[in-house]
Amino acid sequence: MWRACELSCTLLLSLLLLQLSVLPTSALPSTLKHNDAAPLARDTPLPQPPGEGSRHKRQTPGDPSEPAQETCDFGTNNDVVLCSWMNVNVTSLKWRPSRGENAYWMGGPVEDVTYGDKFGGYAVFETSERPDLGLVGISAFESAMLISPLRPSTGAEGVCVKYWYSIGGLSADRVRVLLHPMPNAKFIKEDDRTTSSLEGANDKPATAEECKNPEMDKNKNRDQMLQMLSTYDGSDDVVLWEARDVTMGKWSEGQIVYTYNMPHAIIVEGIPVSSGDINRRFRGFIAIDELNFADSSECGAFCTFEAGTCGWVQDENLDDFDWTLSRGSLNPSTGPPRDRSSFSNGGMMGGFAVIDSGYPRRPGDRARLLTEEFQATDPDTPLCMRFWTHMYGNGVGSLRVLIINSQDSDEETIWEISGEAGNLWYQGQVPISSSKPFNIAFEGEVGRNNLGDIALDDISIIQGPCPSAPQIAGNNLGDCTFEVDECGWISPGARDRLDEIDWVRTVASENREPRTDHTIGTQQGYYMTVPKGSVQRAGDRAWLRSTTMKGSTDTMCVSFWYYMYEPFIEPSGPSLGALTLYVWSQDPLEGTTILRPLWSLRNHQGPNWLYAQSKVKSENDYAVIFEGTWGQSRGNGFMGLDDITIFMGDCTTMPDKAYVSLGDCDFQRDSCSWVNTTTDPDFRWASASISRRPTSLPDHTFGGSVGYVFFDVFNQNANKQTLRKTSPVLDGKESCIGFWYASFGSGSESSLSLERLLPEGDDTRGEQIWITSSKGRVQTRPEWTYAQAPIPANNKFKLAFVGEASNGGYAIDDIKIYSGLCKVRPKEADPNYVAEREPPLN
Known part of the structure; x- marks a missing residue:
């Protein structure tokens, strides 16, 4: 339990900044929201626009x-x-x-x-x-x-x-x-044909002409508005x-x-x-x-508590007393003097729900307010519940939000805060997701004495994820708006040698881009960014690591907002860098570290905050890592991260292009799951390093000195050597593999091919699906060339890059596997390609 003397400055600042995230109001009691997600009815799915071609209206006026x-x-x-x-x-x-x-x-x-x-x-x-x-x-x-x-x-x-x-x-x-x-204004009522003033007094009968022509009422209202709007200033x-x-x-x-x-x-x-x-x-x-x-x-579940508890009901079975409605506390030492909106702006009207901690209440007594049943949430669209709470008094206990499984009555506390928080209204929010039908409950618990009233106001439930706030109240350790601090997200130490630079929490007003944060959309908002400096090189990385979270058989979803913008694109093309999401865990048997990429985007994505999500599944304890990597234009581009939310759900990757397949690899850290299967130990595919790499061939991904794999064979006996780089077992579905390759050396018989292999068996024999050769090619320096090949498959398979050379070699980089078939590129690399012949001269 928190006590007044123990309430930290961090919590107060968190709540105050959260209050700033809601748009200003005047002296009007109202339920507010500023989110592009939609609220749901309590027991129905979100309505969707009708399908294309339908001429049936979604709602017909006048339908009884x-x-x-x-x-x-x-x-x-x-x-x-x-x-x-x-x-x-x-x-x-x-x-x-x-x-x-x-x-x-x-x-x-x-x-x-x-x-x-x-x-x-x-x-x-x-x-x-x-x-x-x-x-x-x-x-x-x-x-x-x-x-x-x-x-x-x-x-x-x-x-x-x-x-x-x-x-x-x-x-x-x-x-x-x-x-x-x-x-x-004097509102003209159309139903009883009277003219009504502000308080409804001075009503007078409509004229005979008005009774004969109802449209005159609308015209009078319209004329009034036009006259009053002539001096409109907002x-x-x-x-x-x-x-x-x-x-x-x-x-x-x-x-x-x-x-x-x-x-x-x-x-x-x-x-x-x-x-x-x-x-x-x-x-x-x-x-x-x-x-x-x-x-x-x-x-739906919106409620301002000004005419009752809306669709919220008292729990008749599992609590000790009821929430009550109030316009203001009768005790100046606890409870709010007025409702949330009029408290802030001086309005005269409004109500709220409250637990009265006075007699006959005792410490530990609980009151519950329940919604009707919600259907299971869609894995891609959890709910976000926002509400305002007032917790003032020496004996304030706890306020909780619970999810109750409608089928077996199992309960889970998803948000909880305890102790006095000052004589102010503060906004809280929590993401809600469930794979089964459920109810939501607000539970207020009486504290140590009768000065512990807890009030609740302006509840809204909208569609879409939101970080738990204040962060200390949520049970999702990774949730963060970055408005107060980093919420436990950390950068590795220099001794860990996992990155070269650190993410920095910064206020928007001190940055050229992004000009506002995502949470509150102003220059006073905070977000995380990858800093720029004169000593950084292309390929330098920054890690941001969450606290370790407990493993589970449940599939979780990480959602966040990202900003990747290059104001000026260089002649060589976009080169901002990359943002990658990893899940980190340890093998409990071998103790080895497992680092698996889940989501990744490169370079310029536009001058806006954009939404992203990816699922995470780990039965072992795990952490989530965001890696920002600078490309060559680090002095020109900007990279930001905001509003991280972790919720339960088997969500799809958004945007689609950020999905990372098992066979994808940019070779920045290692060869991912691709392995050498070359039989000769003296000739192998190798990762480029400062001391050993092809001359004048930078990394394709970021333009750095390293970050790709290659083979080179300089054999005085002029015997060809065969070198193989083999993928892990991939899912059996129609796919397309894209990659970049470069050839080097003076040998005219060097070649690079791609083979499809059976998931088990001989890795030296496969079906050739792509091949290129250096024969007849004249080049002064190696250059990267894009290639792709279709992979028709109904069963699981492996892929192998096969290189052959006696005086030269090839490099490959940025392997990406896409869903669906594609054409071979370049077309001459199709094993079945027949050279186009020029027509004979007459």
Whole structure:
């Protein structure tokens, strides 16, 4: 248990910085989120856009089986519209109705959400557009704003806003959902034909003309808004939600629940990168579809505790008392004076859930709040639960988050924090994944005395991984946002001789790139980067190692955000370097170290933070290692790492190109699993070293002096020598092997071939699938050449590089095995190739 005097500065700083990661609010109680992942209903999978070609709407307005909703699907075919939404005319930047068939003309995804085809409509903002400052009455707003019709008070239950969004291109920065207060507006009710003011007083009957023409109500509301927006400056707007990450041309769902007691409007704001950013001149877009206002229960497990506990229920069996609702503590020595949002911003409305530690409670008493059942999470898409907690008082006990298996009631604590944390609200978050149906529980435990109230507010459950925060509360040792420290991630010591440089935790404001971190998206955020210096060489490496984690039969997934950017590409091509993810373990029988690459990307990937993940499976205790390697352009490029999360799940590798096959090898550390099977001990494939390597042949991977394998034969007896380099046993599926090779020496009969072998048996006899020779080739210096060959296979197999020479040799580097067949390159290396003959002269 923590006590007030024992609460570390690190925890306080962690919680404060975590609070900064949520966008600012004004005096409005609201549930906030700023993540591109979508919340899930409690007992249903995330809805997906219909398949291509479907003309069936995902949701039909007026269907009596559906709850009352207000949806804008932006139309279809030639009738694409903005519905009742309109652009805020304080900027020349506009949202425009469009459809998928205009994607390469006006920008946007190639299909909409509602119909899932190219004819369905959506709203799109072209982010390379610049404001026209010469127009009269137009301000210099650097964003496009789409505003809803005037809306009345939400009531205590709140409103759920659902929408789908897509972000693409270099000039797109972010999309936000704002609440724009309009307290002086008089909302015209369409249902009872009355005009309602702020408090609902002074109601007066509608005129006869208004009763005959309901559209007049909408027009009056619209006229009011246009008049009030003429002086719009955005200063009163409240950010409810934000997404910054590109969606790679796909649609992602967003949801929020908010409450507000006055007339207001909702604004969808598309924001491009700044005008001074070089990327502003590149095309980009932000698109929005299926804008939907619905009952707050439609947003699943979101809860602001202002009209009850939403879908959360009291545990009737395994606790000692119940959570209760409150607007403010009755004891100044414990509990919050008001709810989370009004505590920060001075609002007058809002509630929260709390455990009351007063009489008749005793130390150790527990209260549980449960969700309804969730289905098993997808291995690639865990959940992220965010919430706000207040733990103030001399006798504060513990707050836990538990996952309860719905089938056998097994419980696992995935987040826990204990002791007083000050008279403030702090945000926590935890990743949630399960291969079986489950419930989530908040468990509050009474501490040593009656000054131990624990409060809970603004719960949201969204789709996508997130690091446990504060890091000390989670049970995943590798989770880290790097906002406070390195969370136990370390660099090896100089005596270990595992790397040449160290990763450095740094604040974005002190770096040229990345200009912001990923966690909070500002220049005040922190991330890890590989530093640059004048003494570093191409191929120098930096290791970042996690703490040792306990092995398990469960498959785990490591997710993270990476940044690999070269502002200027050299004439020789991209040469930033590489980022590689390894899993480290030890063989319990032999005590040898096992270092296995799981994920790897090289060189320039773009000026954005990008998402990645890879599965890890180790029954032995293990650690995760990130290796950053500089290429030749280390003075020009940037490499960063942020928001590491480790969760349970047999996830797929993202992006696909980062997958590392068993046969892949860049020969930077060793020959991976490729081994010499040459029978003559005097002639072998060798790793290039400073003292022994072909003249004038740098490493292909990073341009360094070493980092490839070669053979050379200079035999005065002119007898050919055969040398073999054999792969491990590979999976039996159609594949393509790509690699780089270089020849050297003056011998005209040197050759290099590639053979496919049976997984067991004679390694000296195989089927030749690729061959090249130095015969007739004249070269002054060795040069790297790309090659590839198809591997048709239904059963497991091995590969062998076979070199033959009497006065020369070959080098190979950067072996990569791809899924699917390919053509032989160069075409002359096909064993069945027949030289093209020139037509005879007439």
